[in-house]
Amino acid sequence: MRTVGEFLIFCGHAIRACFKRPWQIREFIDQAWFISSVSIAPAALVSIPFGAVIALQLGSLVRQLGAQSFTGAASVLAVVREAGPIVTALVIAGAGGSAICADLGARKIREELDAMRVLGIDPIQRLVVPRVVASMLVAVLLNGVVSVVGVAGGYFFNVVLQGGTPGAYLASFQALGQLPDLVSGEIKAMVFGLVAALVATYLGMNAKGGPKGVGDAVNQSVVITFMLLFALNFIMTAIYFQVIPQKGS
Amino acid sequence: MKFFCNTTGGSPDYTGMGVEVRVNGLTKSFGQTPVWSEVSLTLPAGEISVLLGPSGTGKSVFLKTLVGLLPPDRGEIWIEDRDLTKLKERELYEVRKLFGVLFQDGALFGSMNIYDNVAFPLREHTKLKESQIKEIVSEKLDMVGLIGAETKLPGEISGGMRKRAGLARALVLNPQIVLFDEPDSGLDPVRTAYLNQLIVDLNQQLDATILIVTHDINTARTVPDNIGLIYHGHLAMFGPREMLLSSEEPVVRQFLNAQRIGPIGMTEEKDADELAAEAAAGVDLPPLPAIPLQLRPSNGQPRRAERAPGEWCRANGIVPPWGSFQ
Numbered sequence: 310m311r312t313v314g315e316f317l318i319f320c321g322h323a324i325r326a327c328f329k330r331p332w333q334i335r336e337f338i339d340q341a342w343f344i345s346s347v348s349i350a351p352a353a354l355v356s357i358p359f360g361a362v363i364a365l366q367l368g369s370l371v372r373q374l375g376a377q378s379f380t381g382a383a384s385v386l387a388v389v390r391e392a393g394p395i396v397t398a399l400v401i402a403g404a405g406g407s408a409i410c411a412d413l414g415a416r417k418i419r420e421e422l423d424a425m426r427v428l429g430i431d432p433i434q435r436l437v438v439p440r441v442v443a444s445m446l447v448a449v450l451l452n453g454v455v456s457v458v459g460v461a462g463g464y465f466f467n468v469v470l471q472g473g474t475p476g477a478y479l480a481s482f483q484a485l486g487q488l489p490d491l492v493s494g495e496i497k498a499m500v501f502g503l504v505a506a507l508v509a510t511y512l513g514m515n516a517k518g519g520p521k522g523v524g525d526a527v528n529q530s531v532v533i534t535f536m537l538l539f540a541l542n543f544i545m546t547a548i549y550f551q552v553i554p555q556k557g558s
Numbered sequence: 559m560k561f562f563c564n565t566t567g568g569s570p571d572y573t574g575m576g577v578e579v580r581v582n583g584l585t586k587s588f589g590q591t592p593v594w595s596e597v598s599l600t601l602p603a604g605e606i607s608v609l610l611g612p613s614g615t616g617k618s619v620f621l622k623t624l625v626g627l628l629p630p631d632r633g634e635i636w637i638e639d640r641d642l643t644k645l646k647e648r649e650l651y652e653v654r655k656l657f658g659v660l661f662q663d664g665a666l667f668g669s670m671n672i673y674d675n676v677a678f679p680l681r682e683h684t685k686l687k688e689s690q691i692k693e694i695v696s697e698k699l700d701m702v703g704l705i706g707a708e709t710k711l712p713g714e715i716s717g718g719m720r721k722r723a724g725l726a727r728a729l730v731l732n733p734q735i736v737l738f739d740e741p742d743s744g745l746d747p748v749r750t751a752y753l754n755q756l757i758v759d760l761n762q763q764l765d766a767t768i769l770i771v772t773h774d775i776n777t778a779r780t781v782p783d784n785i786g787l788i789y790h791g792h793l794a795m796f797g798p799r800e801m802l803l804s805s806e807e808p809v810v811r812q813f814l815n816a817q818r819i820g821p822i823g824m825t826e827e828k829d830a831d832e833l834a835a836e837a838a839a840g841v842d843l844p845p846l847p848a849i850p851l852q853l854r855p856s857n858g859q860p861r862r863a864e865r866a867p868g869e870w871c872r873a874n875g876i877v878p879p880w881g882s883f884q
Contacts, residue, residue: 415668419665419668420661420662421668423622423659424659424661424667424727425667426625426627426654427627427657427658427659428678428679428682428683429682429683430682431647
């Protein structure tokens with residue numbers, strides 16, 4: 310319970326520091342570049358089979374029902390609404406978050422963070438804020454990448470391998486999905502980026518007990534972020550269905 | 559020597575007097591484990607003090623509490639007219655500009671080379687031009703003997719060099735209080751001797767208040783004006799160097815002379831049985847060794863806080879051990 314309270318105080322501190330000058334633009338750009346470099350490739354590689362699996366699962370079922378023209382709709386719906394944010398969450402937590410946590414943990418045990426505080430610089434403003442903002446930005450962009458690559462993967466499997474009709478696939482995009490789906494996916498991704506970075510930085514900055522402590526912190530950060538992100542995903546999806554009217558209902 | 563005091567916060571100009579630090583009833587514990595309690599001492603302005611203690615007595619914790627990195631459970635830390643323990647985060651960052659701290663491994667920023675590490679505080683807190691920064695950084699690197707290593711990364715140099723680079727960084731804003739966390743750990747005796755000389759010279763040039771946390775008794779015997787000893791969760795004694803070096807108090811005597819006989823055991827304190835056995839065996843404490851002369855600045859000029867050898871002993875009617883101050 311104590312840790313949860315401390316984490317929330319830390320979050321408050323970090324969010325307040327977001328609006329404090331001077332902004333660490335360079336650190337932000339470095340971190341955004343770094344997080345994207347470790348996450349784009351895994352995100353793309355995970356989303357292709359994800360789109361493909363959905364296409365395969367639906368393909369035969371839909372054909373039996375005679376509803377081939379709706380495969381595109383189902384694929385878009387699944388990828389944009391769920392797969393996109395989930396894949397983004399996995400990659401941001403697993404690749405970006407763990408790297409951030411390890412970096413800050415190493416700085417913590419080398420007393421770099423203490424040295425920074427003694428030199429009159431707040432590590433939350435200097436190190437945490439740029440990482441949190443960079444992680445949010447990259448998560449939003451990554452969600453876009455995952456959506457496009459996932460839908461393209463679905464298209465490839467449906468049209469090229471299963472002999473579906475290209476025109477029907479593309480035309481049905483709008484049948485079930487709608488613009489708010491994409492917006493909600495992006496909002497989810499942004500929240501995931503925020504939470505993953507906050508958890509990673511908090512645990513990294515509180516690592517203790519030498520190199521082993523850093524390893525433990527990274528491990529905890531990945532596990533905790535996964536659990537948090539899946540729970541958050543459920544809550545946000547539930548809210549989304551309450552707030553936005555669905556097509557065909 | 560030039561002083562630049564362009565700190566953005568408009569802090570007072572460098573006065574060259576050092577700052578007194580008064581600690582009152584300080585108590586610290588981690589959860590249920592007490593570290594030390596009711597520590598009260600005054601680090602006199604412009605003097606060198608050493609805080610000694612067996613391993614694991616929380617000396618480094620004390621040092622970190624002193625700069626507000628760890629909050630104490632109780633007690634006050636007065637620096638000028640401000641109580642550090644009651645300050646808000648923002649005010650704390652302001653007060654910390656008075657401090658320079660040398661951490662155990664130098665605590666250099668791993669992603670920056672030596673030059674950028676030393677220049678870091680200047681770039682963050684002053685509006686100096688790069689040419690002026692270069693001048694100050696070179697001066698400080700020269701002081702610690704690291705000219706030529708500017709472009710090296712902290713991972714590429716030895717522990718002793720990291721320490722000296724950390725010292726250069728700690729000194730770059732001309733701190734009024736300099737804290738050393740085990741400056742001698744991991745250094746060979748020759749390098750330790752150089753570093754000790756550097757500390758004395760620094761005190762002479764900057765008049766900064768200096769606190770050294772260590773368990774090296776050679777450093778403790780020759781460098782400081784004052785010695786403190788933390789033992790068994792409290793401050794056993796704090797006072798002028800000659801007072802502790804001539805003290806008959808068992809703990810102080812045992813530690814400052816590195817003897818096995820006395821209340822300090824291998825793990826923590828010895829229990830009553832062991833002490834009784836020691837006494838029954840008729841073990842006599844060896845005589846106090848002579849008090850060595852204090853280390854003097856290398857240029858031969860006196861420090862402001864320097865006192866004549868034996869002055870304290872004469873003033874207090876203590877006869878120092880035979881052969882002292884020679």
